[in-house]
Amino acid sequence: MRLEHVSHQFDGQLVLNDINLHVSPGECIAIVGPSGSGKSTLLYILGLLRKPDQGTFSMNEQDVFDLDEEKRRLLRLHEVGFVFQQAHLIPYLTVLEQLDLIQENKDADAKQLLVKLGLEHRLHHLPTTLSGGEKQRVAVARALINSPQLILADEPTASLDYENGRRVMELLSQQAHREGRSVVVITHDERMLDVCDRVLRVIDGTLTEVNS
Numbered sequence: 001m002r003l004e005h006v007s008h009q010f011d012g013q014l015v016l017n018d019i020n021l022h023v024s025p026g027e028c029i030a031i032v033g034p035s036g037s038g039k040s041t042l043l044y045i046l047g048l049l050r051k052p053d054q055g056t057f058s059m060n061e062q063d064v065f066d067l068d069e070e071k072r073r074l075l076r077l078h079e080v081g082f083v084f085q086q087a088h089l090i091p092y093l094t095v096l097e098q099l100d101l102i103q104e105n106k107d108a109d110a111k112q113l114l115v116k117l118g119l120e121h122r123l124h125h126l127p128t129t130l131s132g133g134e135k136q137r138v139a140v141a142r143a144l145i146n147s148p149q150l151i152l153a154d155e156p157t158a159s160l161d162y163e164n165g166r167r168v169m170e171l172l173s174q175q176a177h178r179e180g181r182s183v184v185v186i187t188h189d190e191r192m193l194d195v196c197d198r199v200l201r202v203i204d205g206t207l208t209e210v211n212s
């Protein structure tokens with residue numbers, strides 16, 4: 001996917017200023033930057049949840065903001081997976097039911113995915129009985145169940161301790177490296193950056209590559 005010359009403002013304030021970003025299949029990139037610098041705004045644009053004031057965003061050589069609303073909705077549904085800081089699980093559904101609810105392809109193997117994420121012993125548990133790390137891994141599974149080509153995560157480790165955060169970051173980067181997805185993760189935690197291929201910093205609305 002590719003962003004070109006993307007700018008966006010809120011209330012006359014320029015939040016993103018001529019952003020260019022290319023993420024290849026198989027690549028995991030991290031985005032860092034101070035609070036309020038526009039990281040989430042950038043991620044919402046990538047997630048087709050917000051149309052930028054200016055610039056283009058293409059997936060599979062197609063300008064997605066050129067598509068009509070319905071085509072864009074379907075693209076978002078099929079090709080984008082989101083993970084947030086909190087898992088936001090549905091309180092009265094078991095782990096397996098959380099995935100069944102949104103699974104599009106009846107043959108997609110939710111159980112197998114949950115086993116891969118280390119949740120084999122939690123399939124029939126309700127969210128209240130899970131640890132923070134387990135809940136977040138269910139949120140990752142939910143983002144992956146429909147095999148999206150683009151996986152977006154907004155501070156997915158912020159509510160976890162180091163070990164659990166690390167595990168979630170590794171699962172995300174594996175999606176790029178083993179499954180060929182494009183992964184974009186916003187993180188505050190410098191200790192997690194090594195699992196990503198590139199680190200980009202948002203400063204004053206622009207995106208700069210950080211050298212390791």
Ligand SMILES: Nc1ncnc2c1ncn2[C@@H]1O[C@H](COP(=O)(O)OP(=O)(O)O)[C@@H](O)[C@H]1O
Nearest residue numbers: 010011015033034035036037038039040041042
């Ligand atoms: N829906 C909105 N309406 C008005 N201002 C917004 C909105 N969303 C974000 N902003 C502003 O845009 C700036 C960037 O916000 P955000 O993208 O959430 O930054 P970050 O994720 O880096 O903390 C902030 O100044 C924020 O107040």
Ligand SMILES: [Mg+2]
Nearest residue numbers: 039040041154
């Ligand atoms: Mg944010």
